[in-house]
Amino acid sequence: MKIAELSRQSGVAVPTIKYYLREGLLPPGERSAPNQASYDERHLRRLRLIRALVELAQVPVAGVRAVLEAVDSPTMPLHDQIGAAHRAITPRRELRSTVDTRAAAAAEVEELLTRRGWSVTANAPALATLVDTVAAFRALGQDHLVAFLDSYAEAVERFTELEIAAVQSRETTDQVAESVVIGTILGETLISSLRLLAQESISAQRLKPSS
Amino acid sequence: MKIAELSRQSGVAVPTIKYYLREGLLPPGERSAPNQASYDERHLRRLRLIRALVELAQVPVAGVRAVLEAVDSPTMPLHDQIGAAHRAITPRRELRSTVDTRAAAAAEVEELLTRRGWSVTANAPALATLVDTVAAFRALGQDHLVAFLDSYAEAVERFTELEIAAVQSRETTDQVAESVVIGTILGETLISSLRLLAQESISAQRLKPSS
Numbered sequence: 001m002k003i004a005e006l007s008r009q010s011g012v013a014v015p016t017i018k019y020y021l022r023e024g025l026l027p028p029g030e031r032s033a034p035n036q037a038s039y040d041e042r043h044l045r046r047l048r049l050i051r052a053l054v055e056l057a058q059v060p061v062a063g064v065r066a067v068l069e070a071v072d073s074p075t076m077p078l079h080d081q082i083g084a085a086h087r088a089i090t091p092r093r094e095l096r097s098t099v100d101t102r103a104a105a106a107a108e109v110e111e112l113l114t115r116r117g118w119s120v121t122a123n124a125p126a127l128a129t130l131v132d133t134v135a136a137f138r139a140l141g142q143d144h145l146v147a148f149l150d151s152y153a154e155a156v157e158r159f160t161e162l163e164i165a166a167v168q169s170r171e172t173t174d175q176v177a178e179s180v181v182i183g184t185i186l187g188e189t190l191i192s193s194l195r196l197l198a199q200e201s202i203s204a205q206r207l208k209p210s211s
Numbered sequence: 212m213k214i215a216e217l218s219r220q221s222g223v224a225v226p227t228i229k230y231y232l233r234e235g236l237l238p239p240g241e242r243s244a245p246n247q248a249s250y251d252e253r254h255l256r257r258l259r260l261i262r263a264l265v266e267l268a269q270v271p272v273a274g275v276r277a278v279l280e281a282v283d284s285p286t287m288p289l290h291d292q293i294g295a296a297h298r299a300i301t302p303r304r305e306l307r308s309t310v311d312t313r314a315a316a317a318a319e320v321e322e323l324l325t326r327r328g329w330s331v332t333a334n335a336p337a338l339a340t341l342v343d344t345v346a347a348f349r350a351l352g353q354d355h356l357v358a359f360l361d362s363y364a365e366a367v368e369r370f371t372e373l374e375i376a377a378v379q380s381r382e383t384t385d386q387v388a389e390s391v392v393i394g395t396i397l398g399e400t401l402i403s404s405l406r407l408l409a410q411e412s413i414s415a416q417r418l419k420p421s422s
Binding site: 045048049052056078079082083086113117118119120121124125126127129130132133134136137139140141142144145147148149151152153155156157158159160161162163164166167168169170178179180182183184186187188189190191192193194195196197198199200201202203204205206 | 256259260263267289290293294297324328329330331332335336337338340341343344345347348350351352353355356358359360362363364366367368369370371372373374375377378379380381389390391393394395397398399400401402403404405406407408409410411412413414415416417
């Protein structure tokens with residue numbers, strides 16, 4: 001198909017497609033004439049992935065490039081592809097300065113990981129974010145909310161097990177890689193929106209004045 | 212305390228504190244001399260909250276203002292305060308254009324809400340995000356991941372019930388309001404980082420080459 005058709009089918013404007021081509025996010029089409037290239041299903045699918053990453057998960061272009069390189073790498077172990085997806089979405093949240101209670105929060109998170117038997121690298125960005133968040137909850141006097149850390153961890157563990165099993169059931173390594181990355185990044189948007197809807201529904205029942 | 216001490220205790224630079232004062236995010240201190248104001252614990256606490264919202268949850272300044280107005284309102288019902296917190300964090304994710312499978316995804320989400328007995332407003336931003344995300348999963352050929360929608364919803368429902376019960380146990384309406392907003396916004400960062408750590412740990416066990 002021509003670029004106009006690729007634009008129509010993907011819902012991405014032609015200048016944006018050209019930008020993705022220049023940035024190397026989208027592989028070039030097959031040249032059919034000096035000034036014309038032809039695109040196929042592979043381009044459409046890749047374009048949909050880029051669009052979901054950029055618009056839905058708000059991953060910056062540099063992050064998208066890193067994620068796609070991980071997906072396309074025939075040799076990168078899956079575990080490292082997950083790591084690349086994590087790095088693409090975590091740098092967004094970082095407390096620049098330290099909080100008084102950070103050391104206590106780090107010890108608390110360490111104990112949680114031990115209780116749950118989770119083994120993670122010491123420099124995982126999500127580990128720093130978790131410690132900062134626990135410290136912020138404590139500094140803001142919200143200790144009663146940190147009390148649920150174990151319940152949260154247990155719930156998260158349950159659906160992560162399901163996700164990893166589903167991803168492993170994919171046929172080709174290409175499909176597994178793509179699935180891992182999409183599941184990691186878009187899964188976050190999925191869970192976040194579900195949580196907001198659950199809050200709206202439950203708070204309407206419990207917290208609305210009965211007047 | 213003077214502004215320099217407020218800066219030291221909060222870890223927020225003096226020019227940033229002055230910016231928050233100008234923007235009305237932080238209430239003015241008590242004037243102790245023509246060119247000097249005095250701040251108290253209330254300012255320190257508010258500054259910690261602003262910092263957590265801006266740096267950890269990446270809420271833009273306009274969103275922070277809306278959230279603080281909701282927290283400070285003596286008359287706004289709690290359910291609406293949660294709504295204000297939701298609006299502050301959801302506009303970040305929106306697909307600008309429609310996906311082919313959007314209508315099917317909307318029906319699917321509608322059925323999920325019915326199955327779970329969730330009652331949400333038709334124009335909730337999180338509803339649009341959830342529909343867009345389900346549509347994106349389908350368009351990207353990740354139907355096996357959408358299969359967990361009910362498991363995700365169930366897990367999320369369980370810890371939302373816990374959160375709302377904890378928030379209701381707070382003593383004053385001020386405390387309840389602050390707790391609701393912090394729980395809504397920072398809870399998202401907490402769950403997201405826990406999920407990334409669970410993925411890292413479980414994928415290390417299941418997906419790493421055993422070589």
